[in-house]
Amino acid sequence: MSHTWDFATIIQNWYVLWIGLKGTVFIFLVTVILGLSGGLIIGICRYAPSRALSWPAMAFVEVFRNTPVLVQIIWFYYAFPILTGIDVDPFLAAVLGISLNTMAFSAEIYRAGIQSIEPGQWEAGKAIGMTYNQSLRRVILPVAIKRVLPALTNRGIEVFKMSTLASVVAYVETLNQANLLADLNFNPIEAYTAVAVIFFVVLYPVVQGTYVLERVLKKGD
Amino acid sequence: MDEIVRIDGLHKSFGNLDVLKGIGMSVKAGETVVLLGSSGSGKSTLLRCVNFMEVPTQGQVFLHGDLVGSETNGKMSYRESELCSLRTRIGMVFQHFNLFPHMTVEQNVMEGQITVLKRTRTEARSKALAQLERVGLGDKAQEYPARLSGGQKQRVAIARALAMDPDVMLFDEVTSALDPELVGEVLKTMRQLADEGMTMLVVTHELGFAYHVANRVLFLDGGVILEEGEPQHILKNPKTTRMREFLDGHSLFKLPD
Numbered sequence A: 001m002s003h004t005w006d007f008a009t010i011i012q013n014w015y016v017l018w019i020g021l022k023g024t025v026f027i028f029l030v031t032v033i034l035g036l037s038g039g040l041i042i043g044i045c046r047y048a049p050s051r052a053l054s055w056p057a058m059a060f061v062e063v064f065r066n067t068p069v070l071v072q073i074i075w076f077y078y079a080f081p082i083l084t085g086i087d088v089d090p091f092l093a094a095v096l097g098i099s100l101n102t103m104a105f106s107a108e109i110y111r112a113g114i115q116s117i118e119p120g121q122w123e124a125g126k127a128i129g130m131t132y133n134q135s136l137r138r139v140i141l142p143v144a145i146k147r148v149l150p151a152l153t154n155r156g157i158e159v160f161k162m163s164t165l166a167s168v169v170a171y172v173e174t175l176n177q178a179n180l181l182a183d184l185n186f187n188p189i190e191a192y193t194a195v196a197v198i199f200f201v202v203l204y205p206v207v208q209g210t211y212v213l214e215r216v217l218k219k220g221d
Numbered sequence B: 001m002d003e004i005v006r007i008d009g010l011h012k013s014f015g016n017l018d019v020l021k022g023i024g025m026s027v028k029a030g031e032t033v034v035l036l037g038s039s040g041s042g043k044s045t046l047l048r049c050v051n052f053m054e055v056p057t058q059g060q061v062f063l064h065g066d067l068v069g070s071e072t073n074g075k076m077s078y079r080e081s082e083l084c085s086l087r088t089r090i091g092m093v094f095q096h097f098n099l100f101p102h103m104t105v106e107q108n109v110m111e112g113q114i115t116v117l118k119r120t121r122t123e124a125r126s127k128a129l130a131q132l133e134r135v136g137l138g139d140k141a142q143e144y145p146a147r148l149s150g151g152q153k154q155r156v157a158i159a160r161a162l163a164m165d166p167d168v169m170l171f172d173e174v175t176s177a178l179d180p181e182l183v184g185e186v187l188k189t190m191r192q193l194a195d196e197g198m199t200m201l202v203v204t205h206e207l208g209f210a211y212h213v214a215n216r217v218l219f220l221d222g223g224v225i226l227e228e229g230e231p232q233h234i235l236k237n238p239k240t241t242r243m244r245e246f247l248d249g250h251s252l253f254k255l256p257d
Helices: A008-012 A015-048 A050-065 A069-084 A092-114 A119-127 A132-169 A175-187 A188-219 B043-050 B080-088 B105-115 B123-135 B150-162 B179-193 B206-215 B239-247
Strands: B004-014 B015-027 B032-036 B057-063 B068-070 B075-077 B090-093 B168-170 B200-203 B216-221 B224-229
Touching: A008 A015, A008 A188, A015 A092, A015 A132, A015 A188, A015 B057, A050 A092, A069 A092, A069 A132, A069 B216, A092 A132, A119 A132, A119 B004, A119 B168, A132 A175, A132 B057, A175 A188, B004 B043, B015 B224, B032 B206, B043 B168, B043 B200, B057 B075, B068 B090, B090 B105, B090 B150, B105 B123, B105 B150, B123 B150, B123 B224, B150 B168, B150 B179, B179 B200, B179 B206, B216 B239, B224 B239
Parallel strands: B032 B200, B032 B216, B090 B168, B168 B200
Antiparallel strands: B004 B015, B004 B057, B068 B075, B216 B224
8 A cells, every 4th residue: 555645735725724723722722721720610629528519529520521522522512402402503512522521630630739738738727817718729729739730731732632522513623624625635644644743733832831831830849 | 814725624536536535724824834745645636626726525715714616505616717716816836837838938927917817918028027037037038948947947837826916826846847956946936935925835845845944834644634833843753653754754854953
């Protein structure tokens, strides 16, 4: 088997992928912000002494951590509107699937971070009269989040790549646009290779940036 | 003299384990009271019950004569908000310092003043610097805790507690985690506080400190106060065999002739 590589049509139609990349970045930003901030709230609830908070949070985490994102997106797109009568467009379905999944995973990361803090820190906050929430906000979280930052950036990278799953409901992002090019020009190998290259070119510098960020934050210790 | 802390019939159990079995004691204004006892005697638990880091199973705690919590049918109940405001009036220093690692020394001492007492930043900063001067660390205000020695960390922890203007200070084995050569600077700071008239309740293994600084020594054993008195008396002439054994165990301590 031999294949003659021909990227000519890809390069000619670069703006098709460019539109896709813009869609990818947009859905990434929405889902990573929702996912990591929602995850913080769920992680805090998961750790909370009150069962009224920790049990629902645990249930949420287990449901969304143990079901495939792809299935969630399809479910929100096809099943949710039938069950509730609420119309869901491809963007919303993908955002729900990806961000709820990210919330579940990052909630566990935040919880692990909070748990890693020495009990003495809680005691020190308590001893100067802080409430649970004050200790959490001022003493525990700043250190906990710094500690789990590598795990969180890892999650962010995962979310960026997970955005390709949105193509299953035809949300306009990079992979979806590549499908289009592949169908038009009969060159799926080049089209999907182009997608891989685009993701690498975008992500690699970002990942290097996160290393720098981690080093800078470490200096404060 | 004015009683700052009074404890009546205090019991504390952890599950089936009865740690404190009916403690009654008080600390008067300006007094330094040292709690002695071997490990497991309940002295740290007693100290932690004073500011409700541990909630007593039974018994009552009074601060300035006011009962902490409310009593219904002989059962005590405590509101979290009441305990928080109580703790602002009782300073506590821990064995392992527990400084906030992400804050500078100055921010450590300012934190409670701003977050809990709602003082302005300017007020909190000048108070923090004054307390850091008091413990001899005015020049370390901008350092992070990680850059300090154990003795310096412990003095910052003392300044952090003092900055809240507490009525009484609790010290929980504050020199036990220090290198022997750093113990002195912390004891010196504590002695200075005692001399300045601070009311202090101290759990320690430093018999020399008890002898020279304490107004009163309580010896705990098995969850009860076995002996109580002025250090010059009870450290030299313990009445019970148990306390005599305890003192003999501290071979490093030589009583002055």
